[in-house]
Amino acid sequence: MGNTRRGRQNINMLLVVLIGFCVLAIIEIAYGQAQMKVERERLDLEEQNRQTVEELKEEWRSLREGSSVVTAESEAAPAASEADQPESAPAKIEKQETVKKEEKKKEDSQTGEEDDREYSMQIVILGDSIMDGDRTESGAADIIGEQLDAKIYNMSMGGTTAALLPNDQYNFATWESRCLLGVVNGILGNINTDIFDGYAAGDVLDTCDFDKTDYFIIEYGVNDFLTGQIPNSRYLEGGDTLAVDGTHTYTGALEDAVSRLKGRFPNAGILIVAPHYCQVFNGSTFIGDGYSLDYGYGPLITYARGAGYVAGLFEEDGVMFFNAFEESGIDAGTADQYLADGVHMTPLGARVYAEKIAKIIHNDFAPEE
Numbered sequence: 001m002g003n004t005r006r007g008r009q010n011i012n013m014l015l016v017v018l019i020g021f022c023v024l025a026i027i028e029i030a031y032g033q034a035q036m037k038v039e040r041e042r043l044d045l046e047e048q049n050r051q052t053v054e055e056l057k058e059e060w061r062s063l064r065e066g067s068s069v070v071t072a073e074s075e076a077a078p079a080a081s082e083a084d085q086p087e088s089a090p091a092k093i094e095k096q097e098t099v100k101k102e103e104k105k106k107e108d109s110q111t112g113e114e115d116d117r118e119y120s121m122q123i124v125i126l127g128d129s130i131m132d133g134d135r136t137e138s139g140a141a142d143i144i145g146e147q148l149d150a151k152i153y154n155m156s157m158g159g160t161t162a163a164l165l166p167n168d169q170y171n172f173a174t175w176e177s178r179c180l181l182g183v184v185n186g187i188l189g190n191i192n193t194d195i196f197d198g199y200a201a202g203d204v205l206d207t208c209d210f211d212k213t214d215y216f217i218i219e220y221g222v223n224d225f226l227t228g229q230i231p232n233s234r235y236l237e238g239g240d241t242l243a244v245d246g247t248h249t250y251t252g253a254l255e256d257a258v259s260r261l262k263g264r265f266p267n268a269g270i271l272i273v274a275p276h277y278c279q280v281f282n283g284s285t286f287i288g289d290g291y292s293l294d295y296g297y298g299p300l301i302t303y304a305r306g307a308g309y310v311a312g313l314f315e316e317d318g319v320m321f322f323n324a325f326e327e328s329g330i331d332a333g334t335a336d337q338y339l340a341d342g343v344h345m346t347p348l349g350a351r352v353y354a355e356k357i358a359k360i361i362h363n364d365f366a367p368e369e
Contacts, residue, residue: 001093035045079179119151121365122212127182127219129158129344138347140354147358149198153208155183162220163230163253170247184257213268215361216261220222221275221303222343225249228295252305258314269318271363272311273357274304276324277331279342290325301325323359328353
């Protein structure tokens with residue numbers, strides 16, 4: 001009997017061990033399947049991210065509507081320090097601009113659209129879709145005008161960058177880029193401004209007396225970042241330098257633009273607005289934000305800090321800076337409330353953003369108040 005009991009006990013122990021091994025095997029199989037699922041999901045997300053980046057680049061390229069220009073006889077981009085020496089533009093440009101302005105004045109007098117109201121100041125805005133996307137009273141540009149009692153001339157164009165694209169040449173005779181440098185050189189009369197026909201910027205060029213401008217607002221950076229083709233700067237950490245002209249970089253383009261505007265309009269104030277915090281999605285899938293997403297030249301926050309660097313170069317000339325990325329109130333915690341699609345602003349976001357810009361200009365214009 002004792003041997004029988006011990007035999008049964010041994011069999012029971014053997015069964016327990018076998019069951020334990022089976023359970024462990026099942027757990028290992030389930031764990032392996034879970035790992036395989038996670039890996040498949042990771043690979044799928046990587047592919048979605050790659051497709052999203054390509055779609056964003058394609059969308060950006062289509063917005064530019066073929067504004068790039070390639071020429072074998074391009075002039076070298078002038079150094080920013082030489083910006084106060086305007087190049088001679090073709091004579092036909094000056095004549096063309098005069099004719100356009102006279103025609104526009106005639107049209108305004110016939111339609112009664114000319115605004116003769118007295119304003120406290122005149123502001124010219126140079127920017128992208130952040131200032132161009134909503135031209136109603138709920139848009140940032142109109143809110144700035146409302147807050148400051150300012151006559152706003154909004155030359156912003158959606159999809160544009162501050163810098164030239166890699167194939168764009170700094171050649172006044174064949175210029176076709178509507179980037180910041182194109183707008184500035186259009187204002188200065190250095191290029192043929194037909195490239196702005198059909199845009200609100202073209203109407204501003206025809207009607208604005210830029211000599212009366214109290215402030216220029218320069219707002220660019222998101223598109224420079226999204227292209228993946230425009231470096232933040234020529235200068236890299238460690239002392240290396242990219243083999244590109246400064247005007248093909250974000251900070252270099254800002255520096256050139258500010259130099260030219262200051263050289264021509266020394267009494268006008270300039271406010272550089274950094275790109276604000278953004279989020280990028282593929283459908284409902286979060287891809288990354290201005291801190292984490294990097295298309296090759298650093299995340300968006302580095303572009304924002306680059307804008308601050310350029311403003312610092314001209315601090316003695318009264319150039320001001322608004323670090324919209326870190327000081328606008330638009331961040332990961334408020335993005336759902338202030339951003340409509342991760343990049344463009346809701347009416348509430350535009351108001352918060354615009355009121356802070358208006359406050360900076362007001363404090364400079366009337367510091368005693």
